[in-house]
Amino acid sequence: MRNPRSRRRIAMATTAVAALVLGAAMLKLPGTADAFAATPKSTVINYLKSITGTSVVSGQHNKEPASAPLRYSQIANAITGQWPGLWGGDMMFNPADVANRQNVINQAKAQWSAGSLVALTWHACSPTVGSTCAFDGGVKTTITNAQFQDIVTGGTALNTTWRNRMAEVVPYLKQLKDAGVPVLWRPFHEMNESWNWWGNRPGTNGGAKIYQQMRDYFDSQGLDNLIWVWNVQDNPNANWAQYYPGSSYADVVSLDAWYKNYPSAAxxxxxxxxxxxxxxxxxxxxxxxxxxxxxxxxxxxxxxIWSEQLQGSNTNAEIQASYFLPRVLNQGEINVSGTPTTTPPAAGAGKIKGVASGRCADVAGANTTNGTAVQLYTCDAGGNAQQWTRPSDGTLRALGKCLDVAGGVNADGTKAQIWDCTAGSANQQWTYNTTAQTVTNPATGKCLDASGQGTADGTRLQIWTCNGQSNQRWTLG
Structure with missing residues (x-):
């Protein structure tokens, strides 16, 4: 829970959330994507390095209640038709949510299996209060320097209390280790801020020390699946390095942007x-x-994106525009293993059906003339104009012809047609991403697209820059 400073955080918008979430029922749900395999944390760290400078993973935090740990990701999905590439959760602090920590862990497993990265933070209660607490006075609270030093000094009562608190979350994190789920673990976030009990303590005996001690303890418990994320907020005081625990303790360096909409160049x-x-x-x-x-x-x-801020600070159009940016990677577009997620369609035969329209890819008029348009049309019971075979050579064929990019041109809006099949022709090669449900021409890097996001009979099919929108999603019968 962020509850932070109201001057920077907008209260949750309540407009039509229930309707949006219900609307998600018609969209791809977590669990339908190809599962990530059990993966060491080094693979995810290397993946993040590999996309640096070219791509960025979309993320959505899901704060309390722990009984609904997918709440805000569902809203993102209902607005965009996409699931975030990174799911965020929290180990929580208040009694009801702490009692539901298992729901958070279960969702983390489900999100990893669905093809999203996993991040967890922990709004921990101060060791000076009970193991569960309210946000104000428990997480957002002030303790003295002497109390903090007791917390980080072995053998004191407060240190024993704090080690017991850490021990309480170890079994949950071990479940993720046993399931092969790497976790972007972000403890003691916003270390340079004073709203939390661990913050605003620069130097080697301050926030850096408690961070180091947690990592040492969790490492001793075998939690080698944790990717340690160090974090500060973009407050004007800067000089963030004075809180840094050192390169041997942090795997990812992160910033929270709240004083400004976006981090400054500095x-x-x-x-x-x-x-x-x-x-x-x-x-x-x-x-x-x-x-x-x-x-x-x-x-x-x-x-x-922080939970309620998704709608509290953005219009639906802004959210959609962000998710559909070519640089942004959503669920189904993250390839931590390095194994291609797009492959030639599995051999077989059947219809190519648009997810948005419910209509089928159709050879106009069942005409076999080269250059005949391929369009959307109401799916029929068995006509050959909608029956596409998928041989092992990467082509898609109907009426003895191949689905073809007109002229082999790679410009957005280039029409799809049928043409005599030519062995090795790049404009007749197609791959299918079972996760994103996209049909792509590798030569152009473009997706098969219903023009103008149309859904009516006769809507022409074309190629267009892959953007994740529903008019580029197809099922193969």
Whole structure:
């Protein structure tokens, strides 16, 4: 729970959330994507390094209640038709949510299996209060320097209390280790802020020390699946390096953008200096990134929109525009293993059906003349104009002809047609991504698209820059 400073955070918008979530029922749900295999954390770290400068993973945080740990990701899906490439959750603090921690862990497993990265933070209660607490007075609270030093000094009562608190979350995190799920673990976030009990304590005996101690303890418990994310907020005081625990303790260096909609150029430079080649990320923000922002600061590996800020700070059009940016990677577009997710369609035969329209790819008039348009049309019971065979050579064939990019041109809007099949013709090659449900021509890198996002009979099919929109999603019968 962020509950933070109201001058920077907007209260949750309540407009039509229930309707949006219900609307998600018609869209691809988590679990339908190809599962990520059990993966060591180094694979994810290397993946984040590999996309640095070219791509950024979309993220959505899901705060309390722990009984609904997919709440805000569902809203993102209902608005965009996409699932975030990074799911965020919390180990929680209040009694009801702590009692439901297992729901959070179960969702983390489900999201990894669905093809999203997993991030967890922990709004931990101060060791000076009970193991569960309210946000105000428990997480957002002030303790003395003497109390903090007791917490980080072995053998004191407060240190024993704090070690017991950490021990309480170990069994949950071990479930993720046993399931082969790497976790972007972000403890003691916004270490340079004073709203939390661990913050605003620079130097080797301050926030850096408690961070180091947690990592040492969790490492001793065998939690080698945790990707340690260090975090500060973009407050004007800067000089964030005085809170850094050191390169041997942090795997990812991250910033929360709250004083400004987007990190400044100076913020971006400072984070890179601290990271010294490690992946960098925006761990919390309210405004969805724009194309201009990501072009000016291309090295962020992921961003995370904070729960209620998704709708509280953005219009649906802004959210859609951000998710559909070519640079942004959503669920189904993340390839941590390096194994291609797009392959020639599985051999067989059947219809190519548009997810948005419910209509089928159809050879206009069942005409076999070269150049005949391929269009959307109401799916029929068995006509040959909608029956596409998928041989092992990567072509899609109907009426003895091949689905073809007109003239082999790679411009957006180039029409799809049928043409005599030519062995090795690049404009007749297609791949299918079972996760994103896209049909792509590798030669152009473009997706099969219903023009103008049309859904009516006769809508012409074309190629267009892949953007994740529903008019580019197809099922193969």
């Amino acid at each position: 913020d971006y430079a400072q984070i890179q200096t601290i990271a010294a080649g490690k992946p960098i990320a925006i761990a919390e923000m309210g405004k969805v990134p724009t194309a201009a922002f990501l072009s000016s600061q291309p090295k962020w590996a992921y961003f995370m």
